[in-house]
Amino acid sequence: MPQHTYTASVLAANLRRELDARSMTQRDLAREINVADARISEIFAGGNPRLSTMEKIADALDMSVAALLSAPVPREKLLAKSG
Numbered sequence: 145m146p147q148h149t150y151t152a153s154v155l156a157a158n159l160r161r162e163l164d165a166r167s168m169t170q171r172d173l174a175r176e177i178n179v180a181d182a183r184i185s186e187i188f189a190g191g192n193p194r195l196s197t198m199e200k201i202a203d204a205l206d207m208s209v210a211a212l213l214s215a216p217v218p219r220e221k222l223l224a225k226s227g
Contacts, residue, residue: 151213152187152190152191152192153190154213154214154215155187155193155212155213156187156188156189156190157216158211158212158213158214158216159173159187159188159201159212160188162205162207162212166205170184170185170188171184173201173204173205176204177197177200177201177203177204178200179197179200183197195209198212198213
């Protein structure tokens with residue numbers, strides 16, 4: 145899988161998880177950061193957002209850009225480290 149595709153899928157998965165945790169929709173996020181709904185849809189479809197957009201998203205979700213782009217650590221790896 146090309147790096148861009150991998151990063152885009154991680155970003156989309158992280159955004160989905162964070163929006164779900166906050167009971168927010170893509171439209172809610174778009175309005176919160178003052179961008180077109182289509183721009184958020186493009187990100188979920190694998191689009192490449194500008195850094196300024198990523199910073200707005202991170203601020204709105206009270207997290208870092210790095211956290212948005214980081215792949216989650218599988219639960220079994222976390223358990224192996226603690227055991």
